[in-house]
Amino acid sequence: MPANTRIGSRWIGLALSFGLMQGVLAAEAPPAPAWMPPPAFTEGLTALAAADVTTASADVQALGESPLATYLQFRVLMATASSDPAAAVAFIQNNPDFIFSTNLKARTLSVLAAQNRWADYLALTSQAPSLKNPPARQCQYWQAEIETQAFGESDAADALALWQQGRALPKSCDAVVHWLETHDRLDRAAYQARLRGAVMDGNLSFAELVVRQGTRAKIPGLAAYLRRWRDARVDPSGTIATLKTIKKPTAEDQALMTQALIWLARADPQAAAELLPVLSVRQLPAESRDRVAQTLALKAAYTRMPQAYAWLMALPEAVQNHETRTWAVRAALRTEDWRGVRQALYRLSVDTAAQPEWQYWRARADEALGDKSGAEARWQALLIVPDYYGFLAADRLGVPFPWRSLPHPQIATDTVVNNPAVQLAFYLRSAGQIDDARRAYLAAFEALPPAQQPALAQLAIDEQWYDRASIAIARLGKQDDPAWFTWRYPMPWRDAVEAQAKAQGLTPDWLYAVMRRESLFMSDVGSGAGAQGLMQLMPATARWINHKANLGLDAIDLHDPATNITLGAAYLAHLNMLYDGQMPLAVAAYNAGPGRVKQWRPEDRSLPGDVWVDTIVFDETRNYVRAVMGARLIYQWRSSILEAQSKKVDPPPVGEKPPALLAWLTPVTPSGGQPAVDLASTTATTPAGAAAGSAASAATPSLESVAQTRRP
Structure with a gap:
């Protein structure tokens, strides 16, 4: 893009009512023509895919001084690092702040290690940018120190501690392990520590291997030592x-x-x-x-x-921590011991106790114990934020949630559109390099002065880049501001969503809420667990529900939005029926699987829905259910305004009716009281992981999700 050309943005009409767009968003639109990269860039990428480095290098020169030239040069150097590591090192030195220099540095270090160029390895290690040090790279570094006589006692102690962890080490650690052996560091105590680590990790087969290795090294008594610790575990x-x-x-x-x-x-x-x-x-x-x-x-x-x-x-204070204190509250909640709830809440730290979750439960305890005015004051304070607890507080008070009538600000983007780092992100997106584009966007956002960051959020909004817009808004601290909700809670693929919601007896707001939490509307993503696409379906689950719901899909491409929405809607409808319309259970099962939900149902009496949600054992699932339910209400609010627009009538007045969150949080019955489909027979054929493994966590762990904690 010429330096004096402002981006040809598609300024969508933002006549807002209550902070929401008065128009219908389509599927993610193609990039604006202004972001189409020059032919030399696409030719260079094509050449690299065919291993034609010569043509790609010529294309770098043709691009001149531009962010795309820098990126294409990086890609060329990634391909040629083995034959010309010096060129890669020079690029890293000249571009230490380039977001992809970390990739090139990691690649070049591996090349230098393979070529035994240890002095060069150490020199590059000391240069920016810094890298994370997983065991393989840490061991390479130690080998470089050994080969250059720079390996010291502190290094030896760290290497021994790594060896004693009780896990198999990568091959790159062979040299440092050999050093430990030849310098008599792997004695009987060291072997015993490694055996303990292996047994505590449950890796008994590896422990047997350690015994054999130690026996060859003439370390006595290891078999008996392992037997003693293994017996203790068994x-x-x-x-x-x-x-x-x-x-x-x-x-x-x-x-x-x-x-x-x-x-x-x-x-x-x-x-x-x-x-x-x-x-x-x-x-x-x-x-x-x-x-x-x-x-x-x-x-x-x-x-x-x-x-x-x-x-x-x-528990004594020495072992009290956030986990023990918050679970004391949940333990009291589970039995509806409101005095116990209040007493446990008193023990939370000041910062923890001030969080909406615990303020809500303090109000519930106050109300149960007769302090109605105290409860109402706490609930009133929660109405500031439109989220799960704010909506619950409004329901408890019997009042509508006070949605604010604020228009989304119109922010000029000319302060950032000519920034090379910003241009790189949008050019890469246009060229189909979506993963690198996402990284480049966030790097550009963090590098901008705070005063310019809203403009970059606006630029993502203008380009309907939903996931980056949502993340940028969160990093601006505007995630709870209704003025930005149009873009934090977009409605792409509306035709497909509405059609499948209608076909499955659901509402579009529910599908959107799940989709947003699962993938942030990134149709191409997959999770580490194997879940794919917009609604993060496991392939086995997709095949199962295709057959179960008689969808008749011959080929299942989970990265195709229409296919994924069709299968996800059918699976969510199946869970909704399975749990007799109890939304919290269906949403929890979508995340953690029906088998887990069966374990989490109360044993002998019904529990209030809000109590059940907040005592779910897995951290991720608990947060997931709350996020989906809150988002569904926001989407419901958005839909009511869009519906009014389509009928050319005034939208419902702010405060016409209270939120429906408590209506969805009906009492959860014991597992034996489930009147719908037999869960045992269903989970026998339903993949146990259900739609598990949200890719949003992989894509934006600090913003859109938290890591799931599976309790011991």
């Missing part, structure tokens, strides 16, 4: 009984006793709790006793044992 009660008979336990005996109790606590918290009082300080030191108590108390909470609350509240 039968912790038996090991504890044996250790109790030792009158003068060694430090090793105490360590084994502690670990055996931890394993027992994870399997049978009650049995571990009964053992703690009968063990002497000599058998189990106080610090170890506290660790065991923490483990069994948390396990009791995760598995909904009635003792959980008392055990968590009784």
Whole structure:
């Protein structure tokens, strides 16, 4: 794009009502013509795909001084690093802040290591940009130090600690392991530490390999040592009984006793709790006793044992942390012990207690204990933010949520449109280099002065680049501002969404809420678990629901938006029927699978819907359900305005009716009280992972999702 040319943006009419666009968004539109890259760039990419480096290099020259020339040169150097690492090093030195220099540096370091150019390796390591150091690269660095006589005692200690972790190391670690062996660092204690690590990781086959390696190195007693620790893992009660008979336990005996109790606590918290009082300080030191108590108390909470609350509240301060304190609240919630809830809330840190989640539950406890005015004051304070707890607070108060009537600001983009880093992102997107385009956009955003960042968010909005717009808005701190909701909660592929929602007896707002949480509307993404496309379906789930719902799809391309929406809508409708229309259960099952939801249902009595959601064991699923339900309400609000526009009538007045969140949070019945489809027979044929594995977390972990925690 010429330097004096402003982007030919498609300024969508933003006549906003209550902060929402008064128009219909189509599917993600193609880039504007102004962003079409010059022929030399596309020719260069085509040449590289055919391994024609000569043509690609000529295209770099043809592009002149431009961000696309820099990017294409980077791609050429990635292809030629093995034959010309010096050119790659020179590029890195000249472009340390270029977002893709990290890729080239990692590639060049691997080349230098393969070529045994260790002095050059160390020189490049010390240059910007910095890289993460996974074990393979860390071991290469240590080998470079060994080969250049720069390997010191602190390096040796770090290398030994890595070796003792009880996991197989990459081949690049062979040299440093050889150094440890030849310098007598891998003694009996080191082997025992590695065996402990392997057993604690549950990697017993690797532990057997370590024994064989140690035996060849003439390290005595390893087989017996492994047998002792393996037996403790397999039968912790038996090991504890044996250790109790030792009158003068060694430090090793105490360590084994502690670990055996931890394993027992994870399997049978009650049995571990009964053992703690009968063990002497000599058998189990106080610090170890506290660790065991923490483990069994948390396990009791995760598995909904009635003792959980008392055990968590009784933990000494030394082992109290965010996890134990928040789960004490949840344990009391699970039994609807409102005095216990209030007491546990008092123990939260000031910052934690001020969060909307805990303010909501403080208000619920206040109301249950007769402090209606206190509850109403806390709920009133939550109405500031249009999110899950703000909507719940409005419902509890019996008032409409106070949506603000703020138009989306019109922000000029001419301050950023000529920025080379910004141009690179949009050119790459136009050229189909979408993953690199996304990285380039975020790098450009972070590099801009704060005053210019809203303009880059606007530029993504103008180009209907939904995922980058949403992330940029969040990084601006505007994620809860209704003025930006048109773009935080877009409605692409409307025809397909509305058609499939109607076909499956759902509403479009529900599909959009799931789609947004799963993929941020990135149709090309996949998760580490294998889920694919807009609604992040596992291939096996897609095939299953295609057959189950008689969809008749011959070829299933999960990256095709229409196909993915069709299958995702059918699967969500199946879950909705499976749980008799209880939205929280269906949404939780979409994320974690029906088998998990069956485990999480109450055992002997119904639970209020909001209590059930906030006591889901997995962190990710708990946050997922809340996010989807809140987003569905926002989409419902958006749809009501768009519907009014299509009928050419005034939109519903702000505050005409309260949100419907509590209407979706009906009491959750015990697993035996499920009246719909038989869950056991369904999960026998439904893939256990369901639609698990949101790619939004892989794409934007700090913004759109949190890592799932699976409890021990």
